[in-house]
Amino acid sequence: xxxxxxxxxxxxxxxxxxxxxxxxxxxxxxxxxxxxxxxxxxxxxxxxxxxxxxxxxxxxxxxxxxxxxxxxxxxxxxxxxxxxxxxxxxxxxxxxxxxxxxxxxxxxxxxxxx
Amino acid sequence: xxxxxxxxxxxxxxxxxxxxxxxxxxxxxxxxxxxxxxxxxxxxxxxxxxxxxxxxxxxxxxxxxxxxxxxxxxxxxxxxxxxxxxxxxxxxxxxxxxxxxxxxxxxxxxxxxxxx
Numbered sequence: 001x002x003x004x005x006x007x008x009x010x011x012x013x014x015x016x017x018x019x020x021x022x023x024x025x026x027x028x029x030x031x032x033x034x035x036x037x038x039x040x041x042x043x044x045x046x047x048x049x050x051x052x053x054x055x056x057x058x059x060x061x062x063x064x065x066x067x068x069x070x071x072x073x074x075x076x077x078x079x080x081x082x083x084x085x086x087x088x089x090x091x092x093x094x095x096x097x098x099x100x101x102x103x104x105x106x107x108x109x110x111x112x113x114x
Numbered sequence: 115x116x117x118x119x120x121x122x123x124x125x126x127x128x129x130x131x132x133x134x135x136x137x138x139x140x141x142x143x144x145x146x147x148x149x150x151x152x153x154x155x156x157x158x159x160x161x162x163x164x165x166x167x168x169x170x171x172x173x174x175x176x177x178x179x180x181x182x183x184x185x186x187x188x189x190x191x192x193x194x195x196x197x198x199x200x201x202x203x204x205x206x207x208x209x210x211x212x213x214x215x216x217x218x219x220x221x222x223x224x225x226x227x228x229x230x
Contacts (some may be wrong), residue, residue, distance in 0.1 A: 004157070033218075042201065042220035043158065056217060089158050102151075103218055105157030 002027060004106035006091050009079040012112045015081060021090030021109045032074040033091040033103065034066060043090055049074060069078065081113045118202045123225040126195050126196075132189040136202030136223050139183045146179060148218070149187045151198040158201065158220075161187065192228045199223040 004025045013019050023032065031050050035043040048056035049068040064087075065077040074091055088110050092103040119137040126132040138147065148163040162169055162176045164185075169176045175188040189196055201223040 018191075028154065029135070033166055042199075043152075045219060048217065102160045103158075103162070105159070107155075107157050 002104070004091055004093055004104050006086075006089075006106035009107070010110050010112075012114065013078065014114050015072060015082065016076070016085070017081075018079045020078065021076040021089055021091075021111070023076075023106060024072055025093040027093065027104065027106070028071075029038075029093035029097070029104070030071060030096045031044040031094045032068060034074070035092065035105075037088040037090060037108070041078055047076075078111070081111075082109055083113050086111055086113045095102050118204055120200075120221065120224045122222070124194045124230060125227050126189075128228055128230050129191055132152045132185040132192040132196065132226060132228070134189075134200050134202075134226065135184065136187070137184045138202070138204045140180050141204055144162060147185050148205055148219075149175065149176065150172070150174055150203065150218075151196075152201070152223075153195075153198040158204045158222075161200075164179065191224075194228050195228065197226060197228045199225050205213045 003112045011019060022081060033048050034046040036046050037043040045058050046060045047066045052068045052071060063080050067075040069075060088108040090105055090108045092105045094103045117140060143214040146163050146165050148214040152158045152160055162171055162174050164176045164178055166178060168178060176185060178185045201220050203218055203220060205218060
């Protein structure tokens with residue numbers, strides 16, 4: 001299995017809703033990432049997990065809450081979002097310790113906040 | 115990390131070689147050059163990376179100048195499916211790769227349009 005699977009593919013939520021984005025990989029990668037991508041812009045790094053511990057938080061607002069319950073799963077919990085948070089959310093994973101930290105990305109979850 | 119500069123857009127005829135340039139004039143000696151591409155509505159896809167020497171794989175070739183201040187990604191026989199945004203990224207290899215991750219920061223990229 002060489003894929004990163006993200007669910008759901010599309011999500012529409014109101015500003016008072018609580019929802020979650022999920023990401024799964026079975027490549028044995030011990031680093032996992034969340035990126036946010038607005039239309040016609042490059043992906044922006046949000047969070048990085050290394051060995052299931054949060055290692056990088058790019059000053060992301062607390063309405064985005066990441067969680068890494070085990071080495072295969074990565075969640076992004078969403079609460080009280082704003083319309084400007086509408087974007088494509090990309091999950092990625094990479095191996096650690098090989099010296100070749102190439103990221104494998106999922107297809108993304110497209111979020112619309114009303 | 116060193117900043118990269120790429121042309122905003124390029125065109126290429128199908129079957130011809132696509133040469134995508136990237137300037138990274140502030141690159142340091144231990145910084146790698148990575149290339150990713152993003153086809154519309156998909157996640158970015160790794161293409162190739164290198165440090166000093168030219169590299170080739172089944173997807174592309176990477177030519178890095180001797181002073182390492184610029185590089186060129188070459189798609190030898192472009193197809194319509196190569197139409198995408200191509201990102202050149204310079205990244206420091208972590209001192210302790212067993213613990214530290216790549217903090218991949220994307221620039222604006224080059225939008226390559228392959229036409230019939």
